[in-house]
Amino acid sequence: MRKWLKPVGVMMLTGTLLLGGPVFGGVFQATPAYADEVQKNVISVVGNGEITVKPDIAYLSIGVETQAKTAKEAQSANAAKFSQISKLLKDTWKIDSKDLKTGQFYVQPNYTYNEKEGQKLTGYTATHTLNVTYRDLEKVGTLIDAVTEAGANRIDNIRFSVENGDQYLAEVIQKAMNNANVKASAIAKAANRQLGAALNISQSGGNVSLYSENYAMKTMAVAADSGTSVEPGEITVSTSLSITYEMK
Numbered sequence: 635m636r637k638w639l640k641p642v643g644v645m646m647l648t649g650t651l652l653l654g655g656p657v658f659g660g661v662f663q664a665t666p667a668y669a670d671e672v673q674k675n676v677i678s679v680v681g682n683g684e685i686t687v688k689p690d691i692a693y694l695s696i697g698v699e700t701q702a703k704t705a706k707e708a709q710s711a712n713a714a715k716f717s718q719i720s721k722l723l724k725d726t727w728k729i730d731s732k733d734l735k736t737g738q739f740y741v742q743p744n745y746t747y748n749e750k751e752g753q754k755l756t757g758y759t760a761t762h763t764l765n766v767t768y769r770d771l772e773k774v775g776t777l778i779d780a781v782t783e784a785g786a787n788r789i790d791n792i793r794f795s796v797e798n799g800d801q802y803l804a805e806v807i808q809k810a811m812n813n814a815n816v817k818a819s820a821i822a823k824a825a826n827r828q829l830g831a832a833l834n835i836s837q838s839g840g841n842v843s844l845y846s847e848n849y850a851m852k853t854m855a856v857a858a859d860s861g862t863s864v865e866p867g868e869i870t871v872s873t874s875l876s877i878t879y880e881m882k
Contacts, residue, residue, distance in 0.1 A: 676833065677821050677879045681814025683806035684872040689794035692774050692866065695737055696781050697763030697788030705741050705758040712760035715785035722784050723766065727777060733767035763788065769797075775862035794866040802871045807837070810875040818879045830880030838874050 698715045702708035723729045741760045747753050768777060771794070778789055796802070815829075822829040 675881050677818050677829070677881050679814050679817040679821070679877055679879070681810040681812070681817065681875045681877060682872065683809030683811070683813060683875070684870055685802060685806055685809070686868050686870050687796055687802060689771065689796055689866045689869050690769065691795055691797045692768045692771055693793040693795070694766040694768060694774070694777070695763055695788075695790040695792075696766055696786050697738070697761060697790060698786055699759060699761045699788055701744070701757055701759050703757050705743075705760070708758040708760035709741050712762055716762045716764075719781050719784045719786055720764065722780060723764075727780070729766065729768065735765045737763035737765045739763075761788075763790065771866050774866070775864045778862045778864070792864060794869065796869060796871070799871065803873070806871055806873045807875065810837075810873055811877075814875055814877045818877070822879075822881055825881070828882040830882045832877050832879055834878040836876045838876060 696719065698712050698719065700708050700712035700715065702711060720734070723734060724731065739762045741758055743758055744756045745753050746756050768774060774792065782789070819829050
């Protein structure tokens, strides 16, 4: 059995929370807590919040690549294989049409070159890929085996995520706020001052970095008695709050 194990993926939820401002936008900055040197009566800190969740959705890129002497032959043979795969996904695996989307489609010439003959056309390659959204993560490996048996020879990558990341936003924001409060309180205490109200809050993050695995199915022999095992692992949902407090 072939088995690919993924490291923990990271999904950064981005946003701006400027006391009632817009919710999304900004750049993640892991800045340590510090006392504002210009305004002596404020403290500015960065609080971080993080939770680990199990992914509930997978995105797969499944493709067929065919070579032939003419462009028409390559395209025709490729279309026949692709039709079988599409039918398999819809009829056998019951994947809705909205979860199937063409990724790439092209036919390109192939050449060889040597000093004696120069550039010489050797044939054509037709490629058609399909982006598949799939939610039964326990069957991802079996799905890969099924489409491979049906003629797919390109499994470019698999990405895991959570379909509705907003459901975790309130929790990571609260964790980030608690973290910021601890930092600011420690700074105020060290300065023999008291911590006042939060004057300004901005939420910052990076981008969504989903785990992906390249399978290079074109060079992979699939044994008839073996199955593909894919482990989705976990995703870390995190956010960061930059907060300015009054210092009494």
